[in-house]
Amino acid sequence: MTREARLTIDTGALRHNVAILREAVAPAAVMAVVKANAYGHGAVDAALAFEEGGVDWLGVVDLDEAVALRRGGVSLPVLSWLHAPGETFERAVRFEITPAVSDLAQLEACAAAGVPAVHLCLDTGLSRNGAVESEWEALFDRAAILEQSGLLRVEGVMSHLSNTSPQEDGHQLASLVSAVGSLGERGVNPPLQHLAASAAALSYGVAGRLTLVRFGLALYGLSPFPDRTPEDLGIRPALTLSVPVIGVKAIPAGEGTSYGYTWRAPRDTRLALLPIGYADGIERIASNRASVLLGGRLCPVVGRIAMNAMTVDIGPDRGADSVAVSLGDEAVLFGDAAAGHPTAADWAEATGTIAYEVVARLSHRLPRRYT
Ligand SMILES: Cc1ncc(COP(=O)(O)O)c(C=O)c1O
Incomplete structure (x- = not known):
């Protein structure tokens, strides 16, 4: 992994x-x-x-x-x-x-x-x-x-x-x-x-x-228009940002996560730990605002995004809210809406900026793979 x-x-x-x-x-x-x-x-x-x-x-x-x-x-x-x-x-x-x-x-x-x-x-x-x-x-x-x-x-x-x-x-x-x-x-x-x-x-x-x-x-493959998607324009987003789950932790209702406890668990739940943060170009202001695709579901980013890590809520280990997640599973932060991914435009909207900034601020140090 x-x-x-x-x-x-x-x-x-x-x-x-x-x-x-x-x-x-x-x-x-x-x-x-x-x-x-x-x-x-x-x-x-x-x-x-x-x-x-x-x-x-x-x-x-x-x-x-x-x-x-x-x-x-x-x-x-x-x-x-x-x-x-x-x-x-x-x-x-x-x-x-x-x-x-x-x-x-x-x-x-x-x-x-x-x-x-x-x-x-x-x-x-x-x-x-x-x-x-x-x-x-x-x-x-x-x-x-x-x-x-x-x-x-x-x-x-x-x-x-x-x-x-x-x-x-x-x-x-x-x-x-x-x-x-x-x-x-x-x-x-x-x-x-x-x-x-x-x-x-x-x-x-x-x-x-x-x-x-x-x-x-x-x-x-990103749209410069707020009211037209890439699909409307016939173009395809080329970039997918994914990150493996490196930890899963059960926490009881009321427990906080990350600096300042800006989020506390509303119910017994589990958090998946993702090794990516603002040093990689992910805006800290996306804390508690953006979502990632993990285990086939959109999971909210909860608590403050840190320099090298963030946590997402994957729900309790059973029941309707539960997302099946194993160590090493890939979470997609953003990519192509046609594949069910959140998009750079979604992150831009969540953080009050434009898709240009979401992609342009991605760190040079992130490994890039070309297919
Ligand atoms: C001089 C100039 N031309 C073209 C572009 C490309 O703009 P866009 O990404 O909106 O196509 C830019 C980007 O800011 C620019 O500064």
Whole structure:
């Protein structure tokens, strides 16, 4: 019996999701966003599955993540869009990574390093990275000069939506389209124009998708919409988090469990001990709120989730509430609703967050197995 919690990632589901989403947004090209360890799925393995599934690009936050993909044997084009001040971009040349540049200094550094192609990252309203509109003229003028002198190609132009409302997203789209026009007036015509991530790509039709969409969450088989399940979208969750039972203990009515006795047994019952906790990326706030699938039943997480352990109520050892559990049985924290598992969305709802956070916070140290 292994003592360890484990993430099982169904690479067939990742490839299936590529096929479904690619068809949904055709003729736009597809970038798989594999930042944050591929939303907890394991960056290199997920990237290789997406590569096999036929995505056109991979997207990551920074050059560290991009270099890790190259070292793992990933050969697809990789875009990275968040850079530290003073970044020299020499690694971008060495590892054939395409930077998205957010300002003139980054553009100049790319040209100086000999980066062959960049995307221009524009802030159309998110107020995070990306050049703001007042900087566009200088950035576009310089990009045009660099391109005309053969020093560097502007292969793409990108922005990122706030997903606040269709109106506000529409303003951002209009702003990006006008930027593409201004670049065109300077003779710069980037073939890759991209703005939409999962939610926009699946909501806004062909105009909003431009020539490339950047899919993160949906490619992992999770829905970006509160009112549409993965099944509604035809996608399949790829990740299952399971953990073996390492202890079963009978406790009398009134007995508490874990720190602070935030839960006391309402009746004589049994607790199953699961070796997973907040050090593995399970939110402590899920204490007394979430459930796991064990012995064919949903069993509530009771008492405080600790650093490396949690307990679930499996009922008395006989009667209607009793769940048949033996040491070594697997409890599923979340996975695919179609298999009867609780989902990342269930955990998100129980803890007041979003499925993105539930998967992205899963610790790197959890063993990942690919099927
Ligand atoms: C710039 C950028 N593009 C695309 C994505 C993918 O978003 P989603 O997971 O909603 O598809 C992200 C994720 O936050 C992002 O930061």
